[in-house]
Amino acid sequence: MKPTDIKDPEYFHKVVDCQYACPAHTPVPEYIRLIVAGRYTDAYMVNWESNVFPGVLGRTCDRPCEPACRRGRVANDEEPVAICRLKRVAADNKDDITERLPPIPKEKNGKRIALIGGGPASLTVARDLMPLGYECVLYDDQERGGGMMRSQIPAFRLPEKVLSEEVNYILDMGVECHFGTWISSMKEMLDKNFDAVFVGTGAPRGRDLPDLPGRKEADDNVHIGIEWLASVAFEHTAKIGKKVIVLGGGNTAMDCCRTARRLGGEEVRVVVRSPFADMKASPWEKDDAIAEDIPILDNHVPQSFEIENGKLKGMTFEKVEAVYDENGKRSLVPTGEEPVFIECDDVLMAIGQENSFTWIEQDIGIEFGKWDMPEVNPVTFQSSLPHVFFGGDAAFGPENIITAVAQGHQAAVSIDLFCNGEDVKNRLAPGVTIMSQKMGVHEWVYDNDISDDDRYAVPHADKATALKNMKIEVELGFDQDQAYKEAMRCLNCDAQTVFADEKCIECDACVDVCPTDCITFTDNAEEADLRQTLSAPSNNNEQDLYVSGTLPTQRVMVKDEDICLHCGLCAERCPTAAWDMKKFLYEVTKAGRG
Secondary structure, X not given: OOOOOOOOHHHHHHHOHHHHHOOOOOOHHHHHHHHHOOOHHHHHHHHHHHHOOHHHHHHHOOOOHHHHOOHHHHOOOOOOOOHHHHHHHHHHHOOOOHHHOOOOOOOOOOOEEEEEXXXXXXXXXXXXXXXXXXXXXXXXXXXXXXXXXXXXXXXOOOOHHHHXXXXXXXXXXXXXXXXXXXXXXXXXXXXXXXXXXXXXXXOOEEOOOOOOOOOOOOHHHEEEHHHHHHHHHOOOOOOOOOEEEEEOOOHHHHHHHHHHHHOOOOEEEEEOOOOHHHOOOOHHHHHHHHHOOOOEXXXXXXXXXXXXXXXXXXXXXXXXXXXXXXXOOEEEEEOOOOOEEEEOOEEEEOOOEEOOOXXXXXXXXXXEOHHXXXXXXXXXXXXXXXXXXXXXXXXXXXXXXXHXXXXXXXXXXXXXXXXXXXXXXXXXXXXXXXXXXXXXXXXXXXXXOOOOOOOOOOOEOOHHHHOOOOOOOOEOXXXXXXXXXXXXXXXXOOEEEEEOHHHOOOXXXXXXXXXXXXXXXXXXOOHHHHHHOOOOOOOOOOOOEEEOOOOOOOOEEEEEOOOOOXXXXXXXXXXXXXXXXXXXXXXXXXXXXX
């Protein structure tokens, strides 16, 4: 193998697995260390720079960082650090941050940007462009900002106060807001002569089962999940029948069933086509639903709505089993058992979401492709009409808040470049800082002790009390003591082990002291062979091998990045300081930077 190019910013970025997995590339170990130090406001601002909504995401994020966490692979406890809930700790314990927010120029730059939709993507664009002197004009059909964060996430998961605070940090920058405004024509928007238009309207249409027998007759008691959640959020709906069926296996279905329990549903069941393990809902969302006495019936395919005397009586389902071919493709095969009838008063359908662009005329230059989605460049988020950009669920279909934020950041970069007459594809590389953590021969700036603690459970409110009130937040969050202990489980994966070939005397002291056998001095070979001849075979091809240049004995040093604990013992033991621990900070370029 060729020597590893550690000057490539993406090399060490990939080693910080949590940050690499985060769509917004939040520097996770950096803010966790600040929490350990009790610097909650600093930790919050590190988050705010990247993910914009730390208090919201600390409660509702889909947590792509946690499955990537190295702790779950190398520390024998198989439980990642509670990264998401530590984000909430920073938000819950921060001081007033208004003085830390970027100043907004009184003299504007003359460019006006339309933001259609008031959700996380549009708000992120405004957050990045307002400090640069842009005038941002936001349109949304809801009465308050937040988009799907306000209309689709129940208050018992995301308190209104938390959401409004973080939304208002952005709106208070001077965004011109037109709430309660329905945009019915893109052509009319283009006639307003904005310098750029950003579409962040989400995926506002819930899927239905219009062809299922009895659907039309049952209409009064069948509700589209996201529309029903919005009706509850804006207090237009305050009750539901005692017996409720929720169709669907995603997070929206989990929100629907838990909301139904709080509005009077005594027998609430989730019914899903797929096996339980294949459900799209996050594992913790399923756990929370089950903890509230909501059964999940898997492998049931809806057959019909049953009507009696003109009123919904229940639903009939066909039982199936999942069969997987050699490529892992799943088929749902009927078991041949008798259909299952489930009695109900109401049905909530949470079987998916779709985009709705009926308001965008077909003759204005915006091209549409598969599934009637706009043709959008996945890097620049520019449409075929150069000054119209898309982001969030409106760009590529339903995802999550953190993805919408990440896309909003990149769309803002493009809008800024476009408005300045530059090529939107000419994007700057991310900012990278790498510095030694040495304080002495055997001392480091960071705490390199490895905690043996198992993951700490987040306290919950009393179930009986929580089920009586939509406004009671179920998760209570870590207190400062719990947060400290959980944060100490972080392995500081951004403290990189950096090897200097010219200093190495090949004494193998680092090999002897390494607790995971991740360092090997060996003859070079092709990667597949090299992975199998290391001290511990390296079978995770997703993570790189760190390969040195040729050493005096013609051997090379090979380190398996996958299982390194970043403990620094190699650097402490090395008699020539060939190893050093260097903190690597990776920051995604934002609009106007550089």
